[in-house]
Amino acid sequence: MPFLRVPPAWQLPRPHATAEASYQNRRQFLKQLVGAGIGASLIPLAGCRSGDAENPNLAATYELPSLEPLVSNDRFAGVDDRPITSQVLASQYNNFYEFGGSKNIWLAAQALPVNDWQVEVGGLVKNPQTYDLDDLKQQFDLEERLYRFRCVEAWSMVLPWVGFPMRSLLAAVEPRPDAKFVRFTSAYDADVMPGPGFHLGSLPWPYTESLRVEEMANDLAFFAVGIYGKELPKQHGAPIRAVLPWKYGFKGAKSIVKIELVAEQPKTYWHTLVPNEYGYEANVNPDQPHPRWSQARERFIGEGTTLSWEWRETLPYNGYGEFVADLYSA
Ligand SMILES: Nc1nc2c(c(=O)[nH]1)N[C@H]1C(S)=C(S)[C@@H](COP(=O)(O)O)O[C@H]1N2
Numbered sequence: 148m149p150f151l152r153v154p155p156a157w158q159l160p161r162p163h164a165t166a167e168a169s170y171q172n173r174r175q176f177l178k179q180l181v182g183a184g185i186g187a188s189l190i191p192l193a194g195c196r197s198g199d200a201e202n203p204n205l206a207a208t209y210e211l212p213s214l215e216p217l218v219s220n221d222r223f224a225g226v227d228d229r230p231i232t233s234q235v236l237a238s239q240y241n242n243f244y245e246f247g248g249s250k251n252i253w254l255a256a257q258a259l260p261v262n263d264w265q266v267e268v269g270g271l272v273k274n275p276q277t278y279d280l281d282d283l284k285q286q287f288d289l290e291e292r293l294y295r296f297r298c299v300e301a302w303s304m305v306l307p308w309v310g311f312p313m314r315s316l317l318a319a320v321e322p323r324p325d326a327k328f329v330r331f332t333s334a335y336d337a338d339v340m341p342g343p344g345f346h347l348g349s350l351p352w353p354y355t356e357s358l359r360v361e362e363m364a365n366d367l368a369f370f371a372v373g374i375y376g377k378e379l380p381k382q383h384g385a386p387i388r389a390v391l392p393w394k395y396g397f398k399g400a401k402s403i404v405k406i407e408l409v410a411e412q413p414k415t416y417w418h419t420l421v422p423n424e425y426g427y428e429a430n431v432n433p434d435q436p437h438p439r440w441s442q443a444r445e446r447f448i449g450e451g452t453t454l455s456w457e458w459r460e461t462l463p464y465n466g467y468g469e470f471v472a473d474l475y476s477a
C-alpha cells in the first residue's frame with residue numbers, strides 16, 4: 148500500500164498516557180524528591196533550566212527535510228505509560244563528547260560536517276559496500292519506531308526514531324561465518340571536535356562501539372537516519388547513528404562512518420577509558436548498580452519546554468526483555 152500515508156506515531160493521540168498516569172507519576176516524583184537517592188548533584192545535570200527552549204537557533208537545528216512516506220512500526224510496545232519526549236528537550240540535552248563534556252552541546256555540534264557522508268561497511272563480509280546517505284535511504288525501507296532511551300547516567304526519554312533495522316544491512320553485506328562482532332566507528336575530526344574539555348586521560352578517539360553479531364541481528368537493533376519525522380539533527384548524531392534501546396545509551400554510536408564485521412571483541416571507547424563503569428555488554432539492568440550510583444530508577448524527561456524530569460522505575464532490558472532476553476540465556 149505505497150500510497151497510504153500512515154501518520155507517524157508521535158503525531159497520534161496517545162490514549163494510554165492518561166491524566167491518571169501523569170497524576171500518579173507526579174505523586175511519585177514528589178515522594179522521591181523527599182528521599183532523593185542519586186541526586187542531580189552527582190552527575191552534571193541541569194535541573195529545571197529554562198534553557199534554550201526559546202532559542203530560535205535551537206529550532207533551526209531540527210527544521211530539516213522530512214523523511215516521507217513514513218510507516219510506523221508499533222511492534223515494540225512498552226512505551227505506552229510514558230509520553231514522547233518533546234523535541235525541544237531532546238535536542239538540547241545530549242551526550243556527544245566530541246563536542247563537549249556537558250549535556251548542552253547542541254550548538255557546538257553544529258560544526259559537524261555532514262556533506263557527502265559515506266558509510267563504509269566491510270571486514271568479514273561477502274559484499275563489502277560503501278554507501279552514501281541516498282543509497283541507504285533507497286536500499287533500506289525506512290520506518291518509524293518509538294523507543295525508550297536510557298542513558299547510563301540514569302536519565303531517560305521516549306524518542307521517535309526513523310531508520311531501518313540493522314539486520315537489513317547484515318542481509319545486504321552477508322557476514323562470513325567467522326564474523327562474531329561488529330565495530331561501529333564515529334566520525335572524528337580534531338579540527339572541529341574539541342573534546343570534553345576536562346581531563347579524562349588520553350582519549351581513545353574516534354568513538355567506537357560494538358555488538359555481538361547476534362545482537363546486531365536482533366529485531367530491535369536499529370540505525371536511525373531521522374527523528375520526529377525529519378532527518379537527524381547534528382546533536383543526535385547526524386546523519387546516521389545506532390539505536391539499541393535495551394542497552395545504555397552509550398552503546399549507540401553517533402555519526403557512523405565505518406561498520407566492520409570482525410572475529411574478536413573490539414576495544415570500545417568508554418569500555419577502554421573506564422572499564423569498571425562501562426561494561427562491554429551494557430544491557431539496562433536495574434539490579435546492577437553503576438559503581439557511583441544506583442540503576443534502579445531513572446529521571447524521565449518528558450513533555451514541555453522546560454527541562455525537568457520525573458522519577459521512574461528502570462526495567463530490565465529497559466522493558467524490551469521479550470525481544471532480547473534470549474540473547475543472554477547462556
Ligand atoms: N560518537 C559518539 N556517540 C555517542 C556519544 C558520544 O559522546 N559520541 N554519547 C553516547 C551516549 S553516552 C548517549 S546517552 C547517547 C546520547 O544520544 P542523544 O544525544 O541523541 O540523546 O549517544 C551515545 N553516542
Ligand SMILES: [Mo]
Pocket residue numbers: 242298299300395396397
Ligand atoms: Mo549516555
